[in-house]
Amino acid sequence: MAFSTPAPRAGEWSALLPTRFDAAARDRIEGRVQAIGRDLLEKSLAAQPTVLSPDYWAEQAGEWVLADDDLKVRLFRLVDCMPMLDDPAAVDRHLREYLDDESLEKLPAMLRTALKAARSGILAPFAARAVRAAMLAQAKRFIAGTTPAEAGKAALRERRRHRGFTLDLLGEAVTSDAEADAYAAAYARLLAELPPEAARWPADPLVDDGPAGPLPRVNVSLKLSALDPRFDCIDPAGTTARVLARLRPLWRLARDRGAQVHVDMESHATKDLTLAIFKTIAMEEEFRDWPHCGIVVQCYLREAPHDLGHLATWAQQRGAPIWVRLVKGAYWDYETVHARAAGWPVPVWQEKWQTDACYEAATTFVMEHAAVLRPALGSHNLRSLAHGMAVAEALGLDRRAVEMQMLYGMGDAEKEAVTAAGWRMRVYMPYGELVPGMAYLVRRLLENSSNDSFLRAGFVKHVAAEQLLAAPAPPARPTAPADPAAETASAGGGFMNEPLADFAVAANREAFAAAVARARAVGAAPPLIPVVIGGERTEPAEWFDRHDPSDHARVVARVGAATAADARRAVETARAALPAWQAAGVARRAAVLRAAAAIMRTRRFDLAALQVFEVGKPWREADADVAEAIDFCAYYAREAERLFAPRRVDVPGEENATTHLPRGVAVVIAPWNFPLAILCGMTAAALVTGNPVVMKPAEQSSLTGLRLFEILREAGVPPGALALLPGRGEEVGPALVSHPDTALVAFTGSRAVGLAINRLAAEASAGPDSRVIKRVIAELGGKNAIVVDDDADLDEAVVGVVGGAFGFQGQKCSACSRVIVLDHVHDAFVARLAEAVKSLGVGPADDPGTRVGPLVDEEARDRVRSFLEVGKRTGRVVAAVDVGPLAERGWFVGPHVFADVDPAGPLGQEEIFGPVLAVFRARDFEHAIELANGTAYALTAGVYSRSPARLRLATERLAAGNIYLNRGITGALVNRQPFGGYRMSGIGSKAGGPEYLLQFTVPRTVTENTMRRGFAPPATDEP
C-alpha cells in the first residue's frame, strides 16, 4: 500500500514524485524561494491588523485560549454547541457548565470580570445573549454569508480587491435523500442565478484571464458526501451511481452557464471513492473536453504522491486539463486519532515538515504536468506559496495558468501581498447556516490554534523570517510519537483489539467479495452439520434445512437434529475428559486459544461471508463479528494466565496460596445474532479455564458453529473436551441443563429461555442425584433507549440512533429500540430521523451497499410484523419503509418508526428484535432519564448532549450496564467496553471484561502450616 511508504529524508522527495530538476536547478529555485518569500512576508507583515482592529483582538483571544489545553477544549465545545442554543437561559447554563470558576481564572482579568458580572443578577439573560452574539460573530469571520445573495455580495467584494472566489455551501455527510436533494438544489440555484449576474461585473484581467481564454467568473466547490446519504467506500458502485445522478445535472448547468466546479476532498476513508467518481464523470463523453473542473489532493496523505502520479496519467488519457488544488489537509487530527483508535495504519504524515516537503514535491510535479494538471495552490504558508511561484518561474509557466488560493477570513494580509506580486488569488468562501457549518468552523479554529500553523507562527508568534521560510527538514528533535501502535496497546493494558477491516482499501473489498462468491458457490451442495461427541461424528436420524434469509429458496446448510440421548452422552463424555483437560494447565489452554485466533485470522473473510448467507448479516457487521471472536480468544487467553497465577499470602509459619479450578462440564447455548463471536466467547472462556464444553449453536447458525468447532479442534482442543450438538434447543436444551454432571450453563438469548434455564438449573441442582449447584451465566435482552437532549448535535444523534436501531435489522441485544427526545427538539429531530430512515438501503445481505438486510427467519419476521400492527394501532407512523418485491424473496421487513407511543405499552416495554423504533417526547432531561429507566431491562443506553452537567447526571442515573455518551450504543469492543447488563438483562459479569472468567472457575485456597517444633522457613511473601 502506498501509505506504508516510509517518509523520504529531506531533499529526497523526488524519489516519490520524479522531477526533471537536478540538484543544481533545485538550489537555484531555493534561492528564488527565499527572495520571493521575504518579499511576500514583508508585505504581509506591513498589512497586518493593528491594535485598533477587531481582528487583532480576535487573534489575541486565541492566544489566551491556547495557553491552556483544558480551556481550549472547553471553549471549542462551547462554540460548537452555541448555534443550537436559541434561548438565553440555555446559553447561560452552558456558559456556567463550560466555564466553571477554575476555567474563568485562566482568562485575562478583563474578560474574567465581565463574565463573572454577567453570571449574576438580572443582567444574566442579556449577557448571555451578548456572549452568544459575540461567539457567532467570531464564527462569521470564516463564513461569507447565510444566503446565496449574501455570499454573492461577499464574492463581489473579493473581486473589487482583484481576487477570484470559489463558493462552498456549508454542510457535509448528509443523513437523508431529502437533505442531499436540498444540497444539490441549492447548488443548482446558485449555478443558474449567479453566472448571468457575474457576466455584468466589470472585467478584471488578473482574476479572469486564463492561459487559454477567460476563466469562469463563477467557481463553486462541493463535497460529494453531501450528495448521497449512503456515501460509503464499502459500496463504490452503488455510491458512484447515486452521486452521479445528483452531480451530473450540476456539471451540465455549470458547463452551460460558464461556471467552474471543484470537488473538495474529505476524509481518507472517502478519498479513493471521491477520486474515482471525479474521474468517472470527467471521462463521460459530454464532459471529457471540459477544462473547468477540478479536484483536491491532500498532501498530508502518504498516498498523495501515488494519487498524483495516477491523476497525471489519467488526465493525459482524457486529453483536456483539469485543475488540481493542492492543500495540506484539514482533517489531520481526525485522521490520526481515528486510525489509531481503529488500529489501522495512520494515513497522514506524522511530522509537519513531511507534509510541507510532500506539498513542495507535489507542487513541482503538478507544475511540470501543467498542460493537464492546472496548479492551484491552496495554502496560507508563504514558504509553500513562494516555492510554487519559484517553480513556476523556473518552468517558464504562464502565470495565468497557476493560481494561489486561501480561505475566507484567513491570511487577509497575505492575500494582498500575493495579489500585489501579480499572482491570481482565489478565495474559498463557505456560506450557509451555522448549524451545518459548525464542523467547518471547528476545523478552522483547530487549524488557527495549532502549534504547527504557519499563520500563527508568522503573524502571532512572530517567528523569525529565516525559520518561517526555511526549506522543510526534520527538526533537531523528532516530534512524532515513536510508535503509535505501541501507544494504543499500552492504553489497552497491553491488549490490542483485532482491527476491523478497512473497506476504504480496495484489496479488502475485493478479498471480501471473493469470500462472498466462494460462500455463494457452495449453494448447490449445502454442508451437513453433524453431531460430534468425543471426536466421533454421528449422522442423526433427522435433518432440517437452513435457508438464506435474503433468499429463502436457497439452502445454506443441512442441520443434524441432535436428540436428548445425544445430549446426555455429550455431557458424560465431557465429564470423562475433565481431568486431562484440567491437568493440561493454563499455559497450554491459553496457547490453544491463541492458535484458534491465528486460524480465524487466516480465514477471516470466509467466516464473515458465511454469516452473510447464514443469518443475513451485512458485510461490515459480519466482519466485526469475526474480529470480536478473535478478540475473545486473545483476551481470555491473557486473562486466564493472569487469573490462574496463584495468589500467595505467606506469613512466617504459614503459607497460603489461592488458585482457581475449573467448575466442571460447561454447556454453552448460543444465539444466532453474533453467530461466531458469542458462541466463541462463551466457549473460549469455559475452555481456557479448564472446563470441557458441550457446544450448542443456534439452529439458524449451525454452520458457523461447525466452523468454530473445527477451528478449536484444529487449534488443539482434545476430542473429549469439546462436543458439537446442533439441533433444536427445545429438544436438547433441557437434557443438557438438567444433567447432573453439568456444572455450568453459559447462555445468551431471550429473556424467556434464559429464565427457563435458570429455573431448570435450580430445580436440577436440588434433585436427589445432584452433585453440584449449577451456575448459570445468562446474557438476556434489552429495551435500550437513547436520550436526545435539546442541545445535542442532531446530525450525530440521527446517525447514532439510525445505526443503533437498524444495524443488523435491530437484531442485537444492544440495539436501540426507544429514542427519548426533549420536547424542544422533538419535532425537528423526528422529521430528520424519518427522512434518514426512509433513505436506508434495504436489500440482500450479500450486496455491499445494503444497510438493512432481512430478518433471520420466518418466525422473526412474523413476530416483528405483529408489532408493526400494534404500532399502527397505538402510535403515529413516522416512517414505514416498504420492501416491495424483496418480501417475496426473503424474510424482509422494512424499518419502521412510531411516535406518540405509550411508554407502558408493548412498543415501550417489549423486546422486539427487529427494525422497529419507538419515539417518546420528554418534558425535560429528568423526565427523559425516568422514561429511559422505565423498563425491566438494564442493558445499554445512550445520551446525545453537549451539557457536561447532564452527561454527568445521565452517568449517575441511567440504569444500564453499558452507557454510551455522544456515540452509538452498539459495537462494544472486548476489553475497551466489557459488555453486559443487569435487572432482567442478565446475570453474570461482563463478557470481554476482567471479571468474566472468574465465573467459570472455583477458587480454592491451600494453607500450609510450615512451623515444625518452633522452626519455620522464612516467609516468601509478606502480606
Ligand SMILES: Cc1cc2nc3c(=O)[nH]c(=O)nc-3n(C[C@H](O)[C@H](O)[C@H](O)COP(=O)(O)OP(=O)(O)OC[C@H]3O[C@@H](n4cnc5c(N)ncnc54)[C@H](O)[C@@H]3O)c2cc1C
Ligand atoms: C482554497 C482552499 C481549499 C481547501 N480545500 C480543502 C479540501 O478540500 N480538503 C481539505 O482537507 N482541506 C482543504 N483546505 C484546507 C487546508 O487543508 C488547510 O487550510 C491547510 O491544511 C492549512 O495548511 P497551510 O499550508 O495553509 O498552513 P501550514 O500552517 O503550513 O500547514 C498546516 C497543515 O499542516 C498539516 N500538519 C499539521 N501538523 C502536522 C503534523 N504534525 N504532521 C504532519 N502534517 C501536519 C495539516 O494539514 C495542517 O492543516 C483548503 C484550503 C484552501 C486554502
